[in-house]
Structure formats: C-alpha cells, structure tokens
Amino acid sequence: MKLREPRQTGVRRPTDNDEVYYGPVTLKPTVAIRRDPLDELVVPDGTEAKEVALETDGDVLVGARSTVEFGVRGRNVLAGENVEFGGDIEADGDCRLDMWCDVADNVLVGQDAYIGERVHIGGKLKVAGDLDIGDDVDIEEGFEANGWIVIRNPMPTIVLLFVYLKHLLVIGEEDTAQRLISQLVDEDDDEQPSTEPLVIPRNASVGDEAWRVSTPATIGDDCRLHGNVRAETIDVGADCNVFGSLRARGDVTVGPRTRIHGDLTTRNGDVVVAEDARILGDVSSVDLELGPEAEVDGTIRADGEISMGTTERDPE
Structure with missing residues (x-):
C-alpha cells in the first residue's frame, strides 16, 4: 500500500477473536422488495449545492x-x-x-x-x-x-x-x-436529526452543469441546486430554487413557491406547476396544469389540455 x-x-491485522466481520452480507427480508431503493435520485429537504460541495x-x-x-x-x-x-x-x-x-x-x-x-x-x-x-x-x-x-x-x-x-x-x-x-x-445519540438520506443512483452524473440519472428524481423542500436536471420523472418540492432546466421522459411536478431558472420539458408526460411557482423559461408537455398565481415567463407548448387554477376570493 x-x-x-x-x-x-x-x-x-484481524484475528479469530474479532467480533466484527466484514465479509459478504446476505440480507433475507421478510417482505418482497419490488424495487431497488437505489433506483431513484432522492434529494432531501434543505439540501444545498454550493460551488465546491453538496451539503x-x-x-x-x-x-x-x-x-x-x-x-x-x-x-x-x-x-x-x-x-x-x-x-x-x-x-x-x-x-x-x-x-x-x-x-x-x-x-x-x-x-x-x-x-x-x-x-x-x-x-x-x-x-x-x-x-x-x-x-x-x-x-x-x-x-x-x-x-x-x-x-x-x-x-x-x-x-x-x-x-x-x-x-x-x-x-x-x-x-x-x-x-x-x-x-x-x-442509540443514545438523540441530538442527531431524523433526515432522509441523499441518494444518488448507480451510473449517475451529478455536477454544477447537470444532474443526469436514468431513474425518477425527487427533490425535497427548501433545496437550492445548480445544474440542469435530467431524469425519467421529476418531482420538485416547495420553496426550492433550481438554477437550471428540468427535462424528463415522463411527468414533472413543481411545488408551491418554487423557482425553476430554465426551461421545463417533458417528452411524453404531463406538467403540474403548483401555486405561486415560477418557470423562468419555456414549458413543453402533453397536458399542463397551472396553479393559482403560477407563472411561466417563456413559451408554452402543450399537445393536450391546459388548465389554470384560480385564487379563491374571500366572501364579502
């Protein structure tokens, strides 16, 4: 070495008396696992991609x-x-x-x-x-x-x-x-927060210019990410800032008050933009649903239906 x-x-070097063994691990779950949990990009709440580190x-x-x-x-x-x-x-x-x-x-x-x-x-x-x-x-x-x-x-x-x-x-x-x-x-570490892990799937490429995965992508609330997101489907939470475009084969959902600083494109899916969210670029989809006060700064191209929500007014 x-x-x-x-x-x-x-x-x-390890001896026969060692209590810890790091040999091959065989897991025998009591329930059937239908899907490999690593087959999804998961960005938990509050994740921030800075210039030099993903935190x-x-x-x-x-x-x-x-x-x-x-x-x-x-x-x-x-x-x-x-x-x-x-x-x-x-x-x-x-x-x-x-x-x-x-x-x-x-x-x-x-x-x-x-x-x-x-x-x-x-x-x-x-x-x-x-x-x-x-x-x-x-x-x-x-x-x-x-x-x-x-x-x-x-x-x-x-x-x-x-x-x-x-x-x-x-x-x-x-x-x-x-x-x-x-x-x-x-077990006695009560001060550690209960936070969902950040999961980057196999064969992924994550960087300042692009996040490329061949799996679904889920981005939590209050995240700040740099780079274009490329995935099978994309679900972005509330109050996020994504400095890049979103492109997916399937459906794309943008949560309330989130800002997407780029285009939003899906090849065969629908797009839902929640209330007070803003897309600072073009939107291309099959069906498009815009929530109350949602904004699209660029051109909208929808092969199917476009529906727009309205803000409920308080009774006089």
Missing part, C-alpha cells in the same frame, strides 16, 4: 459507477464501487468507500472510516475513530487515525444495509428497522 507513516494508537444534514448514499463532481458533506457518507468525487468528503459520522473509488481531495471523518482496496485519495485522510483499510490504497498526502487501524483484503461496503433500512421505513417495518439502527448508529 502507498501509505505514509500513520499517527494512531495501534495497528493490527445535507443526513446521510449520503452513492450508487456504484457514479460521478459526483462536487465534494460532499453529510452525516454518514457511503459509496459503492468505482465512484468518483470531485472534491472533499466531510462526514460527521462514518465514511465507507468501496473498491476503486476516487476522491480528488481530502477525506475528513468524524467517527470511523472503511476504505476498500485500490481506493485513491488525492489529499489527506483524517479519521477521528478507527480505520478499516484494504490493500493497494493510495493516499497522496498521508493519513491520521486516532483509533485502531485494521488492514483487510478486501473490505466490502455496507451500503446495502443503509438502503435496506430506508426501504423498511418506507414500507412500515419499523420494528425490523429499529434492530438495524442499533447496529448502524448510536
């Missing part, structure tokens, strides 16, 4: 073979195989990077880090807790870990555990989810 001399309390209060899950041109900042950051990050990774909790990931700058971890084999980090790796690391890891500016350093080959990611947890909550299996939570986070 291309590693400089670390600062740590101990370095060891969220919750976890960040990135599917395999995706490119994130930003750095990322979140609670726990987990990435599948062969994911590229264009900036720093800052995780308040754990950071887990699967094999062949590439990080352009530093990786700063508030708790434990799990780094798979052949990962490349262009800056420093700083870990406040323990470090699990695979072979052939390249850290250009060295690393520091305050806890144990354990060398394993290979170290598979546990992203699937987080994805499975999210699915259990969606389908109402709260008891099963709670048992998983006790293994993944500290």
Whole structure:
C-alpha cells in the first residue's frame, strides 16, 4: 500500500477473536422488495449545492459507477464501487468507500472510516475513530487515525444495509428497522436529526452543469441546486430554487413557491406547476396544469389540455 507513516494508537491485522466481520452480507427480508431503493435520485429537504460541495444534514448514499463532481458533506457518507468525487468528503459520522473509488481531495471523518482496496485519495485522510483499510490504497498526502487501524483484503461496503433500512421505513417495518439502527448508529445519540438520506443512483452524473440519472428524481423542500436536471420523472418540492432546466421522459411536478431558472420539458408526460411557482423559461408537455398565481415567463407548448387554477376570493 502507498501509505505514509500513520499517527494512531495501534495497528493490527484481524484475528479469530474479532467480533466484527466484514465479509459478504446476505440480507433475507421478510417482505418482497419490488424495487431497488437505489433506483431513484432522492434529494432531501434543505439540501444545498454550493460551488465546491453538496451539503445535507443526513446521510449520503452513492450508487456504484457514479460521478459526483462536487465534494460532499453529510452525516454518514457511503459509496459503492468505482465512484468518483470531485472534491472533499466531510462526514460527521462514518465514511465507507468501496473498491476503486476516487476522491480528488481530502477525506475528513468524524467517527470511523472503511476504505476498500485500490481506493485513491488525492489529499489527506483524517479519521477521528478507527480505520478499516484494504490493500493497494493510495493516499497522496498521508493519513491520521486516532483509533485502531485494521488492514483487510478486501473490505466490502455496507451500503446495502443503509438502503435496506430506508426501504423498511418506507414500507412500515419499523420494528425490523429499529434492530438495524442499533447496529448502524448510536442509540443514545438523540441530538442527531431524523433526515432522509441523499441518494444518488448507480451510473449517475451529478455536477454544477447537470444532474443526469436514468431513474425518477425527487427533490425535497427548501433545496437550492445548480445544474440542469435530467431524469425519467421529476418531482420538485416547495420553496426550492433550481438554477437550471428540468427535462424528463415522463411527468414533472413543481411545488408551491418554487423557482425553476430554465426551461421545463417533458417528452411524453404531463406538467403540474403548483401555486405561486415560477418557470423562468419555456414549458413543453402533453397536458399542463397551472396553479393559482403560477407563472411561466417563456413559451408554452402543450399537445393536450391546459388548465389554470384560480385564487379563491374571500366572501364579502
């Protein structure tokens, strides 16, 4: 491994007495999973895409073979195989990077880090807790870990555990989810917010110019994003600012008081623009529904029906 001399309390290889096993994980859910939860772009409430980083209060899950041109900042950051990050990774909790990931700058971890084999980090790796690391890891500016350093080959990611947890909550299996939570986070950590994770699906490309996915995209409330959004369907929440256009094959929904600084286009779907929302560009759709006080600054092209809501007046 291309590693400089670390600062740590101990370095060891795993023994037969280790209680934690990072071998292949087999999940046997008690219910049928109809859809892979990673097959959707999910941007939780309050997410902000700044010039150098994508920031969220919750976890960040990135599917395999995706490119994130930003750095990322979140609670726990987990990435599948062969994911590229264009900036720093800052995780308040754990950071887990699967094999062949590439990080352009530093990786700063508030708790434990799990780094798979052949990962490349262009800056420093700083870990406040323990470090699990695979072979052939390249850290250009060295690393520091305050806890144990354990060398394993290979170290598979546990992203699937987080994805499975999210699915259990969606389908109402709260008891099963709670048992998983006790293994993944500290149960007495009451100060951490209950926030939906930021999910970037497999083979996605996310950057300042465009967010390209071949899956549905859901953007929460109070988000501020830069870049054109390209997805199968798009659902944007309330009070958002998207500095780019929206383009989808299917339906597009824009929430109340949201501003889209670009065109809104769908190939075969309908468009709903909620009350007091504004599209600062053209709109092209099959059917178009405009809520009360909704505005479209550009040209409207609708092959089907156009309906406009009206504001209810108070009785005199």
